[in-house]
Amino acid sequence: MILPGFPAQTIFITNHFNPLYINAMKQTFLIGQIRIIRVRGENRHDFLNRMTTNDLRNPGQKEVIPTLMTTDKGRVIDLLWYLERNNEGWLITSPGMSDIVYERLDRFLFPLDQAELILEETVHDLTISINQPAHQTHQWCENEGQVAWSVNDWFPGGEMRLSPAFLQEDEPLSEHEFHLLRIRNGTPWTQFEMNGEYHVQELGLLWAVDFSKGCYPGQEVVARIYNYEKNQRQAVLLHWKNAGEHGSPAELITDGKPAGVMTSVLKTDDGHIGFGLVRERVIVSGGELSLLGGDGTKIPMIYQPFPIRHPRGINKKASF
Known part of the structure; x- marks a missing residue:
């Protein structure tokens, strides 16, 4: 998408x-x-x-x-x-x-x-x-x-x-x-x-x-x-329309609880995009995701998980 x-x-x-x-x-x-x-x-x-x-x-x-x-x-x-x-x-x-x-x-x-x-x-x-x-x-x-x-x-x-x-x-x-x-x-x-x-x-x-x-x-x-x-978190692409300034790393929340971290952020013509690590339970449930702004406001975000890139020789258990 x-x-x-x-x-x-x-x-x-x-x-x-x-x-x-x-x-x-x-x-x-x-x-x-x-x-x-x-x-x-x-x-x-x-x-x-x-x-x-x-x-x-x-x-x-x-x-x-x-x-x-x-x-x-x-x-x-x-x-x-x-x-x-x-x-x-x-x-x-x-x-x-x-x-x-x-x-x-x-x-x-x-x-x-x-x-x-x-x-x-x-x-x-x-x-x-x-x-x-x-x-x-x-x-x-x-x-x-x-x-x-x-x-x-x-x-x-x-x-x-x-x-x-x-x-x-x-x-x-x-x-x-x-x-x-x-x-x-x-x-x-x-x-x-x-x-x-x-x-x-x-x-x-x-x-x-x-x-x-x-x-x-x-x-x-x-x-x-x-x-x-x-694995607790998965990499996602973040996007939001807010025009303010944002830095990284920054906390991501869902229902007022920690949901992950935004590690990279970049301003675009119509808002921002970011690289985020989001808890898998949030992704599986389709939960809403927000960025906690510096003034405490919640900024709604759209997110899309990146495809998982598997190791070579997949489906064999790792040795300890």
Whole structure:
């Protein structure tokens, strides 16, 4: 269902996960800058495998593996992309997260691990191209100094590009346009959703988890929630007409009781949209949802759950 307020001048594209609204003229956005974390040593795969959620023990040639760094309570710190290049591993973090991820990995690295972490001094631009990827999903390719790969699981229809300098092929999306797309698409973002506060399941990131592998920080919590279907909240798209100013995070209520949290908010031509995490019992019952304004007023909201993105190898119980 398309909620009120979606601009008419968009192309409607569907794929196997979720509708994606794409501006017809602007398709490239400079997400930010990162420093690559290079991982060397014969046991680098085993080390990274026990530090993140996906199976990194045997990466294929030119394969890109999405994986999560989580807290001991199974809450997402960052979404990482791992690839092998020139006989070493590359970890691609979100913008602003390179130092945080490196320091957390380094804290758990010991001489017996036979692995080495190197945080590059060189800064790289990370861009996303909002179109249907031409190359095979989960494979990276290289062209004129750029490394590119599909991020279709995370941002349907998107292709990530890593380059020493931003090569502006199209008129770039503004920051407002990019976040408009990613909120409407249900894509969690660093600092707003991926900040160590919210669980893997409620952010819809199970596709970056392998439930057959061994331990990693937070593994028992992630497995328990999945096995016993204990997820309490689901990601939703929020929309309301109020013209005031709103910040995030902000509490969501139903019948005067806490119902969830709005993690991202963006002003539009006819109101606001937001990324919210709402209790499943409210969604199942079709309960009314409101945002509690700064002056205590209740602002009615329309909400639409995002499609649930299941893990690969679905329908097998997680190991503890």
